Amino acid sequence: MVRTPKRLASLCLHVVAGKADEWLRSSLKQTQDAGRFLYSIGGPFDTLSADNFSDLIELLGKTGQLKGQMWPWLIHHSLVRLDLRVCRALVNNAVIDLVAMRCKALKQLNISGCSVSSSKVSDLLTALPSIKEIDISSCPNINDSLTLHIMKASCQLERISINNCSKLTDNGIRVLFESPACNTLTHINASNTAISDATIASILDRCSSLRSLIVSFCSEIANPFESVPSSRRLAIIELDMSVTCVSNFTIHTVCHLCPRLNQLNVSGPIDPNMLTDEVVTSLQSVSCLSQLGLAHCSSIHFPSLATMFRNGNLNMLVFLDLSAHINVDCALIIRSCPVLQALVLDECRNVICCSDGSRSALMPHKCLHHLSLKSAFFSTNVDVRGTRQLSTLLYAVPNVRRLYLDCMVDVCDDVVVEMVASGKSLLYLEVLSLSGCGGVSNVSLDGIGDELCFLEFLDVSHCVELSRLDMNEFREKMKKQGRAVEVKWR
Structure with a gap:
């Protein structure tokens, strides 16, 4: 190819x-x-x-x-978008001054991780009336002084990212979003900040066009929607409240107030016991979910979710993360989600793919491009070995581009050789991660090198059966074939 x-x-x-x-x-x-x-x-x-x-x-x-x-x-006057995060070490206040002076047509600016001061960012927003999107996430010097001049800004922001700004207090964030420049916001990312329920409630009251709210890793968040009148309907489509103090009541409120909800992530709740099977009942009222994250929600059991899959409530899913769940039925998910593109089942136990080892039970799923099974274990309660179940699953996803099988005990040379040599699966694989798979040796490398023509990245770190000689031979083989495959080993 x-x-x-x-x-x-x-x-x-x-x-x-x-x-x-x-x-x-x-x-x-x-x-x-x-x-x-x-x-x-x-x-x-x-x-x-x-x-x-x-x-x-x-x-x-x-x-x-x-x-x-x-x-x-x-830094040219014609710039409309400017992304400086990849060169953050060379970005300072002087560069920001240059941007403010020249780039009057600038609409998108990303200075994530740059060492710039709050006052310079505030002056920048005041100097650039056309700016619509700004990302100041992970900027170490951003603090509450950002709000000193923000009220003077004439811009109408649509997107703002302040995630990982550890020096911003909840009060500073509240004042920031009370500025006229933020009334038109449609997307907010305030992950890993001190933002509270009260501040989010204020944002919801002011930003009527808000469509995306990302507040993951915010320990003060429990139910910011509680004070919203039950008769009101919000425009929110994307909501990420992973690793917060959400509860069943939070999800119930969200599903009631946000009828257009399309993407929901509540993975890793701080108290897993606060999210139970009642969440499934609430989710049934949402008709157009395309992305769902329930990773590490240990009190939500797969049999409850299975009802939603069978009833067609989740047939529009494009992304699904059920990491750390038990008794996940892969075959049911694949049959019920015809447009699913990414499936994450990391650390899942007793994963079930087939009970009889027959590949005919699973029709090929042509949309799935991303599959992650890191540290997952297949069920031992059926008569089919884990290696056979894994092979059956991989046979059912012929167009997968990114495959992560790290630390899986069922991954060995036989499985790897079979999956790459079948001629019907993994033909278009670009990323393959086998880190920590003790059963992978140079036999697997030979099969990977011969069959996976589109491979761009291979991770075989911590594979104890592979030697430096094996890796040198593989790299030389790729070089002779004119293929630039990035390999991670050791």
């Missing part, structure tokens, strides 16, 4: 990136006044489009070719 070559535009961009340092040195040599150069807006990139500038900055950052002296060239 032959890979599709990179688009011509991408190849050209790589050439430009490769020449960037040469052009920089040439310009510096010709410029006598270094100070004047720092304010130059021209340069060899001046004819690039706004999207080209954005892509070039990201490419230079990812490849480590970006230098601080390039900012006067790259």
Whole structure:
């Protein structure tokens, strides 16, 4: 099978990136006044489009070719989107000043993890009236002073991410979202912050167009919807309240107030006993769920969920995470969810795929592209060995692109060779993770190298049967075939 070559535009961009340092040195040599150069807006990139500038900055950052002296060239007045997270080490307050001064048409800005001050971000929002989306997540210097000038901002934000801003207090977050610039928000990510139920209730009252609310890993969250009038209906489509203090009543309230709810994640509740099978009853009132996360909800039992699968309540699911559940019936899920694209069953025990070992019981599921079974165990209560059940499951997902089988006791050379040599499954596999699988040896590597033509990443770390010689031979084999497979070992 032959890979599709990179688009011509991408190849050209790589050439430009490769020449960037040469052009920089040439310009510096010709410029006598270094100070004047720092304010130059021209340069060899001046004819690039706004999207080209954005892509070039990201490419230079990812490849480590970006230098601080390039900012006067790259921070261009035509920029509409700007993602600086890949080069966060080179981003400081001076760069933010340059963005505020030049990029008046900027609509999307991502400075996640950058060491910039709260006052500079506040000034930035005031200086850029067109900005719609900003990501300041994980910025170590962001604190409550962000709100000092925010009331003066004339922009109308639609998306904001403040997740992992540990210095922001609940009061600071509340003041931030009370600013006029935040009244038009449709997407909020405040994960791992000090945000409270009261602050979220205030946001729900002010932001009538809010469609996405992500507040995972917020220990103060229990039921922010409790104060919302029962007669009101919210526009929320995506809700992530994983690793919070949610309860059955929270889910009941959410399902009542959010009839358009499409994506729900309540994985890893702080108190698993607060989410029980009653959640299933509440979920039955939601007709269009496409993503559902119930990982580590140990008091929600699969037989209760099985009723929803059989009744067709979950037939529109695209993503499902049931990690750490017991007695999960893979065959039922695959039959009931025809458009499912990602299935995560990490750490599940007594997984059931087939009771008789017959592959005919499972029709091929052509939509599933992502399957994760890390540390999962197949059922020992049926007459079919775990290795046979795993083989049957993999046979039923012929178009899977990403497969994670880390630390599975049922993974061995026989299973790997059978699944890659069948000619009917895993033909398009791009990512394969077998980390910690003690039964994988060079026999598996030979099969993987011979059959998986689209493989881009292979993780065989902590596979004790593999030696340095085995890995060197595999890498040399890939090199001779002209395949750039990234391999993780040890």
